Amino acid sequence: MSQLERTIGAVLRAGVITSSFALAVGLVLQFIDAPGAQPLLHAGILALLATPVARVVVSIVGYVRERDWAFATLTAVVLLELLASAVAPLVFNKRL
Amino acid sequence: MPVVTPTLAAIIFAAGAVSGGFGALLGIGGGVLLVPFLNLALHLPFTVAAAISLTTVIATSSSVSAARAGKQLINMRLGMLLEVATAAGSLFGGVTAQMLAQSTVQKVFGVVTAIVAIIMLTRLQRRNVILDPDVEPGALGGRYHEEESGGTVTYRVKRLPLAMAASFVAGNMSSLLGIGGGFIKVPVLNAWCGIPVRAAAATSAFMIGVTATAGAVIYYGTGQLVPALAASAVLGVQLGSRAGMRFGQRASAMWLKLLMAAVLFVVSAVMFTRGIQ
Numbered sequence: 001m002s003q004l005e006r007t008i009g010a011v012l013r014a015g016v017i018t019s020s021f022a023l024a025v026g027l028v029l030q031f032i033d034a035p036g037a038q039p040l041l042h043a044g045i046l047a048l049l050a051t052p053v054a055r056v057v058v059s060i061v062g063y064v065r066e067r068d069w070a071f072a073t074l075t076a077v078v079l080l081e082l083l084a085s086a087v088a089p090l091v092f093n094k095r096l
Numbered sequence: 097m098p099v100v101t102p103t104l105a106a107i108i109f110a111a112g113a114v115s116g117g118f119g120a121l122l123g124i125g126g127g128v129l130l131v132p133f134l135n136l137a138l139h140l141p142f143t144v145a146a147a148i149s150l151t152t153v154i155a156t157s158s159s160v161s162a163a164r165a166g167k168q169l170i171n172m173r174l175g176m177l178l179e180v181a182t183a184a185g186s187l188f189g190g191v192t193a194q195m196l197a198q199s200t201v202q203k204v205f206g207v208v209t210a211i212v213a214i215i216m217l218t219r220l221q222r223r224n225v226i227l228d229p230d231v232e233p234g235a236l237g238g239r240y241h242e243e244e245s246g247g248t249v250t251y252r253v254k255r256l257p258l259a260m261a262a263s264f265v266a267g268n269m270s271s272l273l274g275i276g277g278g279f280i281k282v283p284v285l286n287a288w289c290g291i292p293v294r295a296a297a298a299t300s301a302f303m304i305g306v307t308a309t310a311g312a313v314i315y316y317g318t319g320q321l322v323p324a325l326a327a328s329a330v331l332g333v334q335l336g337s338r339a340g341m342r343f344g345q346r347a348s349a350m351w352l353k354l355l356m357a358a359v360l361f362v363v364s365a366v367m368f369t370r371g372i373q
Contacts, residue, residue: 005172009165012158012305019155020334023327030324031102041323048151048330049313051158052305059176075176078306081183085310088191089317 004062011058015051019044053082097322098140105328107138112152112332113339120340122356124216125153125276125304126333128209132363135202136370142198142205144322146274147315150308151326152333153276157305159334161298168240169298171291174253177236178263178299182277182307185267190314193272199371205273206368212279213360216353219283238295254290263303271311276304 022044029037056079063072098104111133115126127149134145164170193201233239237252253259262284266277278300285296315321 002166005166005170008172009162012162012165016155016159016162020331023323023330027105027324027327027331030100031105038323041327045151045316045321045323045326048154048158049309049316052154052309056176056179056306059172071173071176074180078176078179078183081180081187082306082310082313085183085187085190086313086317088187088314 004059004066007058007062008055011054012051015047015054019047019051022047053079056082097319098138098144098325100322100324104138105324108134108148108325108328109332112329113336116152116156116333116336117340117343118336118356119156119333120337121343122216122353124212124279124356125156126336127153127273127275128212128279128360128363130329130333131205131274132209132367136366140325141320142201143193143315143318143320144325146193146272147312147321148326148329149274150271150312150315151321152329153270153274153308154305154312155330155334156337157276157301157303157308160337161302161305164298164302168238169295170302171236171238171295171299172302174236174238174259174291175299175303177256178259178281179303179306181260181263182267182270182281182303183310185264185269186271186307186310187267187314189268190271190311192268193311194314194318196272199373201272202367202371204371206364206366206371208269208273208275209360209364209367213357213364215279215283216357216360238291240295242294249292249295251290251292251295255288259285259289267307267310270304270307271314274311276300277307278304 022040026037026040026044029040056075059075060072060079063075111130115129118129119126130149130152131145134140134148135142161170231250231252233250234252239248239250242249262281266280269275269280270277278297281300282296285291286293312321
């Protein structure tokens with residue numbers, strides 16, 4: 001198993017555990033009307049959304065280390081597309 | 097925006113568990129079941145339903161791929177290359193979703209679900225392609241150990257432009273309809289691009305995390321992603337897909353696929369009818 005694949009597996013696992021935990025606790029807090037539910041739920045969603053992004057970032061670093069410039073560039077393009085999606089609502093926020 | 101009550105959260109948790117279970121059992125994402133349930137049965141706006149479903153796609157992709165990483169079944173290089181196309185498709189689809197009327201998206205969903213059902217019927221007997229073990233995998237191909245046969249499967253990737261095009265369409269449908277899009281990519285990668293079905297499915301499951309994220313961040317930014325409802329669905333799907341995978345290893349699922357195809361045709365008809373009303 002390559003180092004990069006191992007790291008990607010670890011990043012995905014950490015992301016799933018973190019987000020599931022935050023979402024579960026946030027949900028419980030919401031229904032017992034405890035404070036901090038909304039921030040925790042948002043944190044859980046952001047951790048969920050950040051996991052694939054972190055996986056892409058880790059891949060870019062891995063490919064750069066391997067001096068695999070073609071794949072470093074391709075994964076950087078994927079990261080740019082994800083960033084474009086993140087800013088798209090600012091441009092197309094007709095329903096806000 | 098819907099009012100989040102414990103009852104609604106519990107219903108969505110259960111719906112997530114059922115769709116996640118069937119998804120894992122049949123190797124399709126649960127989104128094609130979850131989205132119509134949220135939209136038609138619970139009367140959530142289509143965009144809200146799609147946003148919830150996309151978060152479950154991300155969670156499934158991350159947990160399944162974490163377990164599989166390093167076992168060679170996921171072709172990471174091919175996945176990263178095709179993600180350039182799926183993420184672009186997803187960005188495009190997510191923006192389109194903001195501009196289309198709900199009835200239009202429902203019609204598209206109806207047509208797409210019918211296609212999923214037809215693909216499912218035509219693939220009832222998956223052929224096991226005998227692959228030449230001496231083939232050179234090339235820059236994008238792969239090699240993995242197959243447990244059933246005990247042999248090593250080696251494959252080359254053919255018709256890359258077709259794989260990229262299918263990935264773009266899959267990404268587009270993913271963020272527009274709130275589904276994973278694997279049912280578009282996997283048959284194309286398997287039938288025309290020379291990739292064994294298990295590698296195609298694992299690579300697709302790996303990719304849909306990025307694909308669905310590109311869509312989900314758009315819904316998050318527009319405020320259409322309701323965190324408490326997404327949390328219920330994500331936790332339900334996690335539970336259901338775990339149960340489905342355990343059961344799926346024992347079940348021979350031909351009749352299940354037939355049942356599922358029938359359910360999808362009904363979903364398709366109902367969704368399409370709602371769209372034209």
